[in-house]
Amino acid sequence: MTDLSHFLCRTKTAFGAHALSHLPFDLSGMDACKPFVITDQPARDAGLHNLLTAAFKDSDMALGITTLTDFDDIEPLYHLFVDKGYDSILALGTGPVVRTAKRLNLAVCMGPEILRSDAGPQQINRPLLPLAFIPTLPSDGCETTMTLVLDRFFVSPFLSADLAVVTPEAMLGAPDNRILDAGLTSLAVCCQAFVLSGSPLVRPHAATGIRLVMDTLLPLIQPPGQDELLCQKAKKNRQLPLAKLTLASVLSGYIRSHIPDLNTYLIQVSGMDMALALIPMLDTCKGASPWPGKLLLPLTDPDRYTAVPGHLRPEAAIQTIQQLVRDLSWTLPEEVSHGDA
């Protein structure tokens, strides 16, 4: 164990079918009764906002819903929120929706001037309004970090969502390359956090994220059959694995800030690049700690892990990632394939 470790995740995670039905209870537990839903056009077009309407049908909460078209101009949203007396925010969508929700929350609680680029440094050391995040796709995990990146950088545990509600019914379909990108990004973040973070709380989060990606990513990338009925079935069957992969994204956001040398290892343009960058990283630190070897456990399973002698496990972990990358590259168009790993 390292000399000193910190870990804080303010977000409560809920996962599963009908998870949205718990939302009214959770919000009332935070003394909220008038939630404001922010969503994007794809979620709206797919009718996902109706899931929320249904979830709140039997509650005494009045729900306002707005679909974002302009992610840059927060002012109309701010006035709508304040004028109508909303007291909490539900962000239904992906990164841009959550970023807007965080900006709105900051503006409402700290005053809109905090968002101005010439505002002085501000410490956010008290809770903002209740914020729930309902993802509609796997992503790079930026939604569940405790940061907000505008032309200035805000960081505070209070910027984290209070709730992340991952449910298969809210999953949108997505092209394979987007799923691949999200899955490999989550894998890379979780593997790096597992190996490099000294926190005993980060590792179980990372291990769970890794297991979720290893279970779901490859089957999700397999193209569905041509038959229309089969496609329908495949689409429906994809919702649970997509939700699991989204949960991996959510977990990776919680632990992202616990990766030392973030700039060296993490900032890559695509999930595939990040997964490829894992390999030299693991190679470099395999003699320095037991964690590159222990990474084999969440990457595989206890039987395969214990069958490999301890000194060979770092190499086996690397080979497992290489194999996954090869398997995934095989199913992808040329422009997103990076050849042999």
Place this chain on the structure above:
Amino acid sequence: MEMPEYFEFCGRVNLVAGHDALEQIPGLLLSMGAKNLMIITDQGVSRAGLVEILVQSLDSRITVRTIQDEVPPDSDIDIVHTLARRYRKNTCDAIISLGGGSVMDTAKGMNILVSEGADNLRAFTGAGVLKHRLKPLIAVPTTAGTGSEVTQVAVIADPDHGRKLFFTSHFLIPDAAVIDPRMTLTLPPHITAATAMDALSHAVEASICLAENPLSTALAHDAIDLIRCHLPRVVNHPDDPAGRLALATAAALAGMAFSNSMVGMVHTLGHAVGSVCHVPHGACMAVLLPHGMTYNYHRTQTQLADLLLPLAGEEIFARTAPRDRAQKAIDQVRQINQGLHLATAGAHAVRLKDITDKNRQILVPLHRLPEIAGTALGDGSIFYNPEDLEYDDCLMVLEAAFHGEPLDRSSIRKG
């Protein structure tokens, strides 16, 4: 990866763990806008000199307004009300709870009163009653077992009404849990053993009970791994700071695991033994854990088999056939208990009938088992146990635990 149809996980605590973790407290308090401190503890902790270590770790930015060291071994509502008055009188704005489960629960209860501006704690019992963040509370555990420093529950006795009050809310989770091995270095070996077995029982039950979920299970497995690697050495070398840090960290991980997936019959029966016979909680857990695992064997074979790796390590896991792993995990818990029994010269009991007080008086007489079984049926944790339990089942398990005989699997209910 098996996923439950629905689960929730909330670990909203800043876990700060390390050899000089106490020195982080001033920064943590200031980041929450607090600097006028009430320290709540008990006389045992105070006599052990731990309050001085804590106070010395603070700096001039923090004012200790008052130190209250009168928390009894079983927290009750009177002390909660008294402390709330003193908190207000001393115009404090934050709390440090320094101690074990009773101190933590007292601090949580008092925090409800001072944050809500209330005078009667009974008005806040149950789940979801609290709606707002409470005053800053930092938990510094001095035992490595209960996990209360990271849980969302508090249990406080109400002697006037002859009942225990239960409080559940995410707002009860302390803002920070500061795990510093200096706080557990002086625990005697048999208490180290019992409290670690409490943590082990949290981890095992979190992994097999009805509300288990992948995050809780991952935390629980890591906790078990830490306990297996460090407990035997710490019991023999109590002044091992690295081992102490590992055990205290394991207790926090296990606490977070069970806070999110609950515990089952080991705690159902353990709470009842504790309340009828006044037996320390950890001692009950150590004895009852293998019996609880056996009782649930037919419903949780897969989860029990998965526990073998953290419980026994790689070699034993690899050379045990998959079909034998669940039973081997149970045997491993018995073996850990047996090792602790030897290492503590018998002070760590492996049968209910061997649990004694400091005057070597037997605490659990055979004739009280029926009363214990009846009491157990009223414990809330019974609902999370994988297999149903009725009075006869409780009595059967208690009798086996009393005599130290393995349960006969053929006589276990298969509901």
